[in-house]
Amino acid sequence: MTPPGWHPDPGHSGIGPVQERWWDGSRWTDQLRPSPATVRRRRIRIGAGIAAGVVLLAAVGGGAYMLGDRSDDRGGSAADAPAGPPGASASPRGPGGGQGDEEDGGGQGPGQQMPSEDGYATDAASGISIPVPDGWTGQSGPIGAGLTTGEYACPGDESQTCVRGGVFSAPAQALKVEATTAKAAAEADIEANAEESYGEKVYGGITSHEELKSEAVTVAGQKGYRVRWKVVTKNGDDGYVESLAFPSPRSADMLVVVRSGFDVHDKAPKLSVLDDITEGIKKAASAGSGRTT
Template sequence: MTPPPGWYRDPDAPHQERWWDGRAWTEHRRAPGAPGQPSVSPPAGARPSRAKAVALVAAGAVLVAAVVTGAVLLDRDDTDGGPADTAGGTPSAPPTSAPATTGSPSPASSADEPTAPDDDPSVAVDQLNGITLPLPEGWEKPENVAQDDVVMTTHGVYDCPAGVGFCRHGLVITRTASAAEGASPETLAKRDIDDATDEAYEQNVIGQRLYGGITSQRTVASGQVAVAGRAGYFVRRLVRTAKGPGGYVESLVFPSSTGIQAPVLVRFVFDAGPDGPPLADMDRITKGIRPVGDAASSGGVGSSIGPSS
């Protein structure tokens, strides 16, 4: 299926023709249409006889007809970089197609293509509120989670301390905070922490007391915090339960960077004890919150607090 010896358009210099000896390109070149063959003859045994040349011409004509009627494509030899046959060419005339190349370009790898936020394994995404949250080690995107608005969980489940259902050692929940016009992040966080604590460790949304109920709770930290360069506020509580080690609950509120800058509420629920996630993960996740599409945005614990609008 290799084209016969002849002058063809040079794949490396399309303004010239180059001699193809039937197996590989030679170093002989000429201006298009110049008479004669190369001054150095092909190696002995490689020169076709006149009868063979006629036969090759006839074969070329048959192949041309097959290309026109049957769309037959002749592959060139990729190793030697040989010319490809075309519908309008013969062994003695330059092909009319674009010059052959020495290799096909490789398809772009997936690593060269931009990654959509939802497909990025290193972050959780809340498209509604326009934020991404980093996934620390030991955390994953939610699977088979019945509770609404959960954006990440710790790996695996365990039997709840009260013997009812299955629990997880850590949850992070995001939603748009319900707020009266003009309510500050501080007001909203202080208002939410009671509901967040009750839903996490007292009684869940379907009426189950997974930890036997709350026996005591106290605020262990609160204050202003910058989230993606915006002024937010958090309240964190330590909760003791009738069964199990209890846990920590935090309500974090900050203005969204999208739309009308509605307040974003992030709830953290971490089991206490050796099986719970590191409490420092709350700060790591807060510090890593970014607007969708803005990985370079500043913000987080210890950052200067930016304007709220």
């Protein structure tokens, strides 16, 4: 007997992306989602799908420009984000919507709502909630979560919107980080994080970097590791980038990566804010309303 859960859609025509359909133990429901294998094959730059939609958060400078549909899930203390996605509002390039399977940490069936808490952005797949500081915008999602603050026109492409500070999480596998320890994952991810955050497309590329931190850190009760660089760019502001990795508090076999980028600018948040955010990351609640207000 087929157990309840997500299974390949028996009605799939073979044309287009592979989908999975929810089997409730006795019948096929009308609940569909993209196959997780299909999602993993698509390139995710820094963020991941943010809530139903899905939004791709791509690092540009201290934070991100956003593509595609937006989430209504916001941290309770954050300011409202613009109605439309800033910057490159071209067709969405993020992974398809739908909730992760148990391997990804999602494991939610129809009728179950993604946990969300006031004042936090929740990454359901990673099993974490990230505190949203005052004046920041937070977005929760079934795969990934993000915080941003301080929007401005990107220096290398003013049609894009950059932000002064950005913090984004995703399962390490979603970011194609194959390392199996927190230290190795953080060390492997920092260069990609820097290039995505302050790379050639918007900042003309990175001319040099200085390592500021490479140390063990405890996050959400887990033994993690972080690497922090200061990068010098050809155009626009220089920046700080950090890659933080730690085991998911929901599944010890899953590593979570948190990528951060802060501009070196008097309007950017201080690095102490990044430390406060890291200290405030916690295990996500097991249930919630699915929306913060």
